Amino acid sequence: xxxxIGVGSSPKRKEDLRFVTGKGQYVADIKRPNMLMGAFxxxxxxxxxxxxxxxxxxxxMPGVRAIYTGEDMRADEVGGLPVGWAxxxxxxxxxxxxxxxxxxxxxxxxxxxxxxxxxxESLEQAEAAAELIEVDYKVLPHVTGLVEALxxxxxxxxxxxxGNLCADWEMGDNTAVDAAFENAAHVTSIELVxxxxxxxxxxxxxxxxxxxxxxxxxTLWTTSQFPHVVRLLMGEFVLGIPQHxxxxxxxxxxxxxxxxxxxxxxxxxxxxxASKLGGxxxxxxxxxxxxxxxxxxRDHVTQAELATDAEGAFLGMRVKTxxxxxAYLSTFGPNIPTNLYAPLLSGVYRIPAIYCEVKCAxxxxxxxxxxRGAGRPEATFVVERLVDTAALELGIDKIEIRKxxxxxxxxxPYQTPMVVEYDSGDPMACLGRAExxxxxxxxxxxxxxSEAKGLYRGMGVSTYVEACGLAPSRLAIQMGARSGLYxxxxxxxxxxxxxxxxxxxxxxxxxxxxxxxxIVSERLGVPFENIDIVCGDTDxxxxxxxxxxxxxxxxxxxxxxxxxxxVILKGRKIAAHQFEADLEDVLFENGEFSIAGTDKxxxxxxxxxxxxxxxxxxxxxxxxxxxxxAYYDPVNFTYxxxxxxxxxxxxxxxxxxxxxxxxxxxxxxxxxxxxxxxxQLQGGIVQGVxxxxxxxxxxxxxxxxxxSGSFMDYCMPRADNIPxxxxxxxxxxxxxxxxxxxxxxxxGTIGSPAAVINGVVDALRHIGVRHVDMPASPNRIWNIIRxxxxxxxxx
Amino acid sequence: xxxSFTLNEKAVSVDADPATLLADLLRENLNMTGTHVGCDTxxxxxxxxxxxxxxxxxxxxxxxxxxxxxxxxxxxxxxxKDELHPMQTAFRDNHGxxxxxxxxxxxxxxxDLVNKNPEPTEGEVRDWLEGNICRCTGYQNIxxxxxxxxxxxxxxx
Numbered sequence: 001x002x003x004x005i006g007v008g009s010s011p012k013r014k015e016d017l018r019f020v021t022g023k024g025q026y027v028a029d030i031k032r033p034n035m036l037m038g039a040f041x042x043x044x045x046x047x048x049x050x051x052x053x054x055x056x057x058x059x060x061m062p063g064v065r066a067i068y069t070g071e072d073m074r075a076d077e078v079g080g081l082p083v084g085w086a087x088x089x090x091x092x093x094x095x096x097x098x099x100x101x102x103x104x105x106x107x108x109x110x111x112x113x114x115x116x117x118x119x120x121e122s123l124e125q126a127e128a129a130a131e132l133i134e135v136d137y138k139v140l141p142h143v144t145g146l147v148e149a150l151x152x153x154x155x156x157x158x159x160x161x162x163g164n165l166c167a168d169w170e171m172g173d174n175t176a177v178d179a180a181f182e183n184a185a186h187v188t189s190i191e192l193v194x195x196x197x198x199x200x201x202x203x204x205x206x207x208x209x210x211x212x213x214x215x216x217x218x219t220l221w222t223t224s225q226f227p228h229v230v231r232l233l234m235g236e237f238v239l240g241i242p243q244h245x246x247x248x249x250x251x252x253x254x255x256x257x258x259x260x261x262x263x264x265x266x267x268x269x270x271x272x273x274a275s276k277l278g279g280x281x282x283x284x285x286x287x288x289x290x291x292x293x294x295x296x297x298r299d300h301v302t303q304a305e306l307a308t309d310a311e312g313a314f315l316g317m318r319v320k321t322x323x324x325x326x327a328y329l330s331t332f333g334p335n336i337p338t339n340l341y342a343p344l345l346s347g348v349y350r351i352p353a354i355y356c357e358v359k360c361a362x363x364x365x366x367x368x369x370x371x372r373g374a375g376r377p378e379a380t381f382v383v384e385r386l387v388d389t390a391a392l393e394l395g396i397d398k399i400e401i402r403k404x405x406x407x408x409x410x411x412x413p414y415q416t417p418m419v420v421e422y423d424s425g426d427p428m429a430c431l432g433r434a435e436x437x438x439x440x441x442x443x444x445x446x447x448x449x450s451e452a453k454g455l456y457r458g459m460g461v462s463t464y465v466e467a468c469g470l471a472p473s474r475l476a477i478q479m480g481a482r483s484g485l486y487x488x489x490x491x492x493x494x495x496x497x498x499x500x501x502x503x504x505x506x507x508x509x510x511x512x513x514x515x516x517x518x519i520v521s522e523r524l525g526v527p528f529e530n531i532d533i534v535c536g537d538t539d540x541x542x543x544x545x546x547x548x549x550x551x552x553x554x555x556x557x558x559x560x561x562x563x564x565x566x567v568i569l570k571g572r573k574i575a576a577h578q579f580e581a582d583l584e585d586v587l588f589e590n591g592e593f594s595i596a597g598t599d600k601x602x603x604x605x606x607x608x609x610x611x612x613x614x615x616x617x618x619x620x621x622x623x624x625x626x627x628x629x630a631y632y633d634p635v636n637f638t639y640x641x642x643x644x645x646x647x648x649x650x651x652x653x654x655x656x657x658x659x660x661x662x663x664x665x666x667x668x669x670x671x672x673x674x675x676x677x678x679x680q681l682q683g684g685i686v687q688g689v690x691x692x693x694x695x696x697x698x699x700x701x702x703x704x705x706x707x708s709g710s711f712m713d714y715c716m717p718r719a720d721n722i723p724x725x726x727x728x729x730x731x732x733x734x735x736x737x738x739x740x741x742x743x744x745x746x747x748g749t750i751g752s753p754a755a756v757i758n759g760v761v762d763a764l765r766h767i768g769v770r771h772v773d774m775p776a777s778p779n780r781i782w783n784i785i786r787x788x789x790x791x792x793x794x795x
Numbered sequence: 796x797x798x799s800f801t802l803n804e805k806a807v808s809v810d811a812d813p814a815t816l817l818a819d820l821l822r823e824n825l826n827m828t829g830t831h832v833g834c835d836t837x838x839x840x841x842x843x844x845x846x847x848x849x850x851x852x853x854x855x856x857x858x859x860x861x862x863x864x865x866x867x868x869x870x871x872x873x874x875x876k877d878e879l880h881p882m883q884t885a886f887r888d889n890h891g892x893x894x895x896x897x898x899x900x901x902x903x904x905x906x907d908l909v910n911k912n913p914e915p916t917e918g919e920v921r922d923w924l925e926g927n928i929c930r931c932t933g934y935q936n937i938x939x940x941x942x943x944x945x946x947x948x949x950x951x952x
Contacts, residue, residue: 012887012888013887013890015895016886016887016892016895017876017887018895019892019895019898020869020879020883020886020887020892020895020898020902021829021869021870021872021873021876021879021883022827022828022829022830022868022869022870022899023829023870024829024895024896025828026828026831026896028822028828028831028832029822029828031826124812200930201894201896201930202831202833202839202841202894202896202897202928202929202930202931203831203833203894203896204832204833252894252895253894254831254833254894254895254896254897255893255894255896255930255931256894257930286835287833287834287835287836287839288835288836508894509893509894509895509931510893511893675890676890678890679890679893679931679932679936682932682933682934682935682936683893683930683931683932683933684933685933686932686933686934687930687933710834710835710836710838711834711836711838711839711928712836712838716838716928716930717933717934718924718925718928718934719920719921719922719924719925719927719929719934719937719938720918720921720922720924720925722921722933722934722935724917724935725933725935748933
């Protein structure tokens, strides 16, 4: 029996005490000595030339210390915001990367583009002064829709980007797909929209820049998922600050979901302003400001076709997608609808030939980038809508057609036609278990009950696979990443035997302080309560790539495990010295060093203490101290997957869709902390349900204004929208990560939109509906029902 | 103007601009940053505090209006680090929080619910929390926490 809290248990989270007592420390909570407050003046126009900016009156307002424009930053040779992961188009040419100034110069390109930054003694003073800045704009024609942006007569957003086309990209074997379609007995075609979303972590973004002229030292506190990457991008590419002079701190961060994994203009502006003023400058986004300055997600328009034989066996798939980049490329913008999308189009199915082309378009909208799932929910939605539609057209049961085409467990590792090789999985088992848990057999009776109440009931099924654990550097760099995607961890054993872990991932809700401590407790036998985690500070943590793409446990946990291996090896060397034995004879088990077959043993704490009292160490072969660092670069992506089944009930009189039942069986690999994994899956599913039923970021094409710019207009899922979720893990161990883990942060968001929409379409099938775009809002559903009834009545 | 009130059972008196909102007074003037601001339209509920024992959104309340009254924030719930309010304990025990940003508002709203309705059903908890948005948890463990917290409060823990 283990006397430590290790892998597979669910201790209370270490981070929770400070959060339930109001003692978390988020960026907005931080005050620095003599700190000034900043406010941005943002563009009210979607597309306009800036003909003049008059700051004279604003500058005279009380408390105002400085007002900066894009011209000021350009004159100071501040660089544009860099792209961290670019792509190459179908002709081998790099995608278009127009200059992205932190504050607009000459032109504004979306509503919300920063025009000036006011620094004052108080926020109220800064905001009041910002209103007095007089900007003359020459308003230009704009385009917000991505398909419209690629039309010949569309307004040109950049002089050096013809046709607003960022990249025309492709993956797959077009010839093989054409052959598959020629031999098909049936072709299913769909057109769908994956609507624009706003990630909306509950903590709005914030940043404090500080400069100490006497030390030449810069510090940025920021709401970031990856402080080391911000240090690299902002330091090297934007402000020209050497990395050893720039400290980036991401303290407690109130949710990320991808929104906080980009280097944002505001980070550079507060740091640059602080350097000009020689002190600290703080900016905190209001929610309405977040809506027009946080990178948005999704925003695809897709046409897809599936070729099958007469029995419903999949022969080939063809996908054409338009993806909105917004007005500028955000940090990972072009990578999301391409490299993180097309490789997942095989889903959990055997599809011999797949071809995908993606046109990435610039529009006069907020930049679009990764949002929880990032490319993979979009791919899953395409695949699962196609499969469901094919089932309907071929008259095959929707679960049966999936099973007929699934990759069987014994076919893993499975090479898809889209580059990736799935290492492990058992989708058939996930779907089978989900069928049982969801009581699929009882659906007909429940549907009859709904009908008796005048309600339409539908059942939706979705399977999914995702590529996460970002990422093998070798593959990622081939695909255009401009950095490695390894992770680093240090295990610092103190003389008492207690441990501090320093890790390059960032904890903003995922429970890393708990999960990582469990791993080290399991490996070293150190009590859970004697292990603490440090993350989010570039001056404390050696290096890191941060938290996104379900990578923290997969890549960071593997680095931590490797560092623990090194600590054990060093401990065995110390023990060998103390036992006067050979290294290979020293065992380490259950927190004890021993010599097999003897009674010689030393506790972990004794060896830790000895490491720091090296009075008799053979110093030429044995260093004092017990602290080890490891870098881990994964050999492959990981491929979590699963099956989700839900039931919806629709009131035809109101159009309201009620999610009544939800079942998920997910394969996330080995589970370290079941409580945290279940929490991640629950949260992910509800974010996906939000996309399916509620959330929609809407631009008014005529004015270019963001219509859904607050929580009054952008409908977030609430507690009373969601049923009790039934979630069960079904784990196959990852073949290549040392802990067998696959990652779990994005699963729910990837699996759930297709499940819910398939359920909605199923509920409306009897009145002739074949597709419903997201969100399935009451307005949309009511209109669909009304139009269908009118049409049927006319016939 | 001077605003005097009882904050977490202690008398406080603050000089503040008459336009100051209670959330800003707590956070900026009094450095009580446990109360969070997650939106600007009174939708998210991260800023919920108790005014005379009832939950209110402190982002929509003028600080001047609490003069002479009793305010409680998340910082005032626990008797000590080792003696949490049963609702705080329930959130910890049931993984009712992830990033922690909505948590203070969730706690304050939930305690008010249980004060009014000591034995709420799952549906009643979900309805009551309609004014508090959480982006991390999907609400399931928040609901579980509130039901457990309600039971503990009934037992006088």
